[in-house]
Amino acid sequence: MLFALDPLFLGDAGTLEILLIVILKVVVAFGVLLVTVMLYIWWMRKFISDMQNRIGPSRAGPFGILQTLADGIKLFFKEDLIPNKSDKFVFKLAPFFSIVPALLVFTVVPVAGDFSSGGDGTVTWFGNKTFVQLADPHIGILFVLAMSSIAVYGIMLAGWSSGSKYPLLGSVRASAQMVSYEAALGLALVAVLMKTGTLSTHSIALNQSGGITDWGLVVTGFVPFFVFFIATTAELNTPPFDLVEAEQELVGGFHTEYSSIRFALFFMAEFMNVITMSGVMVTLFFGGPSGYYPPLGPAWFWGLLWFIGKVFIFASVFVWMRGTLPRPRYDQLMDFGWKMLIPLALGWVMLLATLDVFKDRGYDSGLSQLLILIISVVTLTFFAGLLMKSIAIGKHKREIEGEEVFG
Amino acid sequence: MAKLPLLGDSKNIGEDGLAGMDHNFLTGKIEDLVKWSRARSMWPATFGLACCALEMMATGSAHYDLGRWGMEVFRASPRQADLMIVAGRVSQKMAPILRQVYDQMMEPKWVISMGVCASSGGMFNNYALVQGVDQIVPVDVYAPGCPPGPETLMHAILQLHQKVETGEIARRRNELNGGAGIIVEQRDGQTATKVVIGR
């Protein structure tokens, strides 16, 4: 387990040196993240205009690349307002609940390093070996879950404290939606953790450095990835699952009453979350910074490049979805989460576990594995059928009841 | 507030914000930056009323693309919007709500009166319409036409951008005291058109 710790602390570097390197990493990570968010929002607007036969932002800076900066400055210098009816303390606090977790999640994502096959994921800076990630706690991936749960509070409190009806509806939606999809998210994670056997994000990434066949995506058999991806979309409130702020229904959802810099914080948090969660997804399923490293220049640079590339693809997929899909209804979203995603993730975890257990018991020949697979699939299908049937019965009953109530 | 060294006379800062400050090496640059950003990121509120609303939305669509000036972000919540495009005729029943939405918007805020119905009642010179939205809210730019084509609206927006960047808007509002200068005859039982509201 010690392996998970940053080698910086194991080496013989002096305290001051360690401190400096850590501070440097913090500052750089913070700055880079802010700039990335800025660029991402610009890219989102450009990409979506491209899909809509438009030009998109083009006035602020070359190609409108400073568009987000302009938005930020403008919002910063706008009049701020705290509604009379609001709970003032909570109202002020809520945006920070939203932005701080978004920043913190990024600390555990391995960004670069030598993740080539056989590499140890480290980088040597100023003569010290270190990880290119802010921290690598033992519980790494649980930290992500914890932080994303806390972010819900930001949204929930924001809506509740505004003292107005639409935000309240938005925050009610938010809390229910997040809680439901948190479960699916966790179950999808379990599949990865089972395969890698570690919670440390660094080790998870390192485990996958052997090539595409080692990637979490392949090892866990695709399904957990899709569950994770959909659950993430819901967690992030990005379209099509942006019910929390559904403009057409709830005007602005939880942030209706927010203006100025507080709104900017929500705005930023939302997109920062997209980037960090893309990073988490890359770490878990796509091997983090691993990939083909040409024997040229420092290895960590190639790792960084791979990482950025993969995150970029994911971030763009989110935009792509934004531009394509209509928004589902709230109850359909919940139905989908509870009746589809969670059973699917649960079943898949059971399947993986069964295979693993029998493997440990020595049934690891291809034939026996296939047999076990078939048996498990049949069993699971049976239970899935039961579940579907019970859902159908429940729905039917509800309809009858509904008629009685409203008749 | 006292006169601060370096920052010049700042006694008006409480009332007028940055605009009330004397120019100095620091605020001069900041003000330029702020104006630059305001002109490039002016989020309109969705305030569509009638025919002009269609043209306003058409201006946001692919053929004209307000997104080029960072304005495709139509904010449904007035709290986050900077620009109110009064697109269409304002009836006596709507007038109080228009004012309410305007009041909900945060400073700095601008108003474009889009189309002749909003600007003056247009061809509907009758009991039902407010004859000029500038009796209710201070208007910065008027776009003529019924409805104004997207180009006209874009021209109005560009003109507003320019004024925001040169700071002319604030000055002009002070001069005109915000109101439109129309005197509307009082009619029996109707109160909504009377008031000429200042800044």
Place this chain on the structure above:
Amino acid sequence: MSILNFFKGFAVTLGKLNHASESGEVVTTNYPEEKRNKPKRLHGRHVLNRYEDGMEKCIGCELCASVCPANCIYVRGADNNPDDPTSPGERFGFIYEINYLRCIHCDLCVEACPTQAITETKLFEFSFTDRKQAIYTKDELVVDDSGRPRHLPWEDWRPGEDEFTSEWMRATSPSGSASYQGKIQWAGELGYGVRPSEATQNIGPEETQGEQ
């Protein structure tokens, strides 16, 4: 296959990224830098025309003012000074004002004008920061000495845009009668001479008539 249908939409939006294709073409006109070509009949801001010798066409008859549904035209005629006439007839438009905050560009004034004095340009890119700017006086409406509309500071003229100033007048001049299509019975304009009639449909087999 509903699952498949789910993904088909993604193909459509992705297809738009191919800007070379017909469906993905970027259709935006980059307005302040470029301006799209306006159709000839477009109703824009008005001009008051002058005859080829520089005389004004308006005779102050107030037909335009009376037909205007928005009452946005104010005309007062006056007798010409015989020594220095403004218009060839007896009277001329002494005051001519259009309130563009009322004008709905229905172009009934253009159809009504018996002397083709008031016509519309293709200019629609103008906006005002002051109500007073919106009331155009005669000085602003009447064409300049070369027969071109005056370019006011708050209007966005581009080179060549002041060419077509009377298309709607010419389009409605036959007033529905097929036998009058293509017949020209109007005086020349300063700078343009006698404009041809709008290319028409009705004389002879359709569409055989070329442009002009």
Place this chain on the structure above:
Amino acid sequence: MSDEAVNEETEQNNETEVYETSSRGQTVLHTGRNNLLNKIQQLYSDGFTVCIDVTAVDYLENPKRDLPEEIKPERFELVVSLLSHQKRERIRLRIQVPENDLTVPTLFDIYPGTEALEREVHDLFGIDFDGHPDMTRILMPENWEGHPLRKDYDVGKIPVQFKEAPGS
């Protein structure tokens, strides 16, 4: 109701009669208010199942108009347009409403779709529909005084601004 009692004697003859005329080839029925519901119920059974429109006209400035001789012209006139899908026919009813008694029985029970239409007539003309579930203003603000579409209600024109016009 007292006014009606006064009028009853004079109107007795033509209240229950239905007169059919034609206006530019369109069938128009004239009947009295008391007979309105009966007639409409009858038309409904005849297949005129859709009420297309309910509106009113204020004949203050135009007292002379085409009416059967038996019908006494009044200031207001309620106009009901019905449509029969089977016969593909339209029929129009014109009902005289005197100025001093502006009540008409509601058509809501036969055609629920007239709810908004009757409210509009109430709002703009001041005609009350007896038995309507929600007889309030619909278009104008609730505290508005007067009924705009009456002929004695001013249009409310203000002078158009010009630079050199007298008085500006």
Place this chain on the structure above:
Amino acid sequence: MADQLMTDDQDEQQNESAERVFRRGDDSAILRLAESEVEAYTPDDDRRMVINMGPQHPSTHGVLRLSLEMEGESVLRSKPIIGYLHTGMEKTGEQLSYLQGPTNVTRMDYSSPLFSELAFSLATETLLEIEIPERATWIRMLMCELNRISSHLLFQATNGMDMGAVGAMIYGWREREEVLRLFEIITGLRMNHNYIRPGGVAADLPHGWRDDVLKVIDKLPDRLDEFDTLLTGQPIWHERLQGVGVINTAECLALGITGPLLRSTGYAWDLRKDMPYLQYDQLEFDVLVGTYGDCFDRFAIRLNEIRESIRIVRQILEKMPQGDYKIQDKKVTPPPRARIDESMEALIHHFKIFTEGFKVPSGEVYASVESPRGELGCYIVSDGGPKPYRMHIRGPSFTNLQVLPHMLQNCLVADAVAVISTVDPIMGEVDR
């Protein structure tokens, strides 16, 4: 066809059904409160709340205001409050002559202005008892069908926007823009054309119009297929619209609802087919009907009506006759410009028509057309003068709006958005 659908048996059933839903005192769907009371109303049950949608809400299509009494997210009772766009057009219509009239009515239904002009012109022509020339009729049909296309495309855009499908919204606007540019070529304006006038149309189709029209309608089918892939086949779209806001034929007839709403219940009633005006009886087209009367049916009907309209436009292109485009009646139409100089009489007519307008014999008529939203009627009373004594427009959206409380009952807020969107009210026409 309509009469086959309406057997006696069904008639009875429908009466019963109408009775069930709308019986007096059954206010389970409608929040029967005056506008001022809505503000102050707080339900007894503290699980319920009254929420105000509009008049300035992104999905209420302008200035419709809905008061919703909700329990959680489901709507119990509701009340549409209108009048926020009341323009006094009927009063203004009495001030304007028949010549100026179209400029007024065209601003009612601003997404399909030509239909209002057409209804007004038809009513005036019936009063005048004149026949308009063949070519004018066909030009009118061409323009109206193109307008129907643009109006339904607008529906696709706003519907997409309301459902959160940003792509569909922008594509809808883009396609609509192509049609608007066509209008701009023909009428000189993008909206509010003042093109169809009593006696014919304002101007002839310009040179090369055929190519321009063909260019647009050749391009459109492909783009409509894009809507099909983006929306019609999309499972989320199905989930959102199917089974939402259901209404049946009897309820529609009871409420006087027309247009795509009525057709979505499976009842084929289209004035173009059933009571033809202009020359629609010479054209071949289908009346599209739905089955379930839900939001999806209404969406699908509108999408496919665009295709039908394209079919009609193609036929019109073939059949467009030559001739006058305005009636040559010197009392109604101003003389050709070339005649003003030739004849004093023509000059006098010209002056008379433009100062005073033409006089219309006294009488009263009702004329109706099938607008993209349903039956658009115009009732004109003339006192023999040059201005209508009373001009009333029967806007389909106004009547159609009454269905909202019934459709919204037991819906979620998100469904409310879908329902409003597919009823597709244009507030200009509702409030007039």
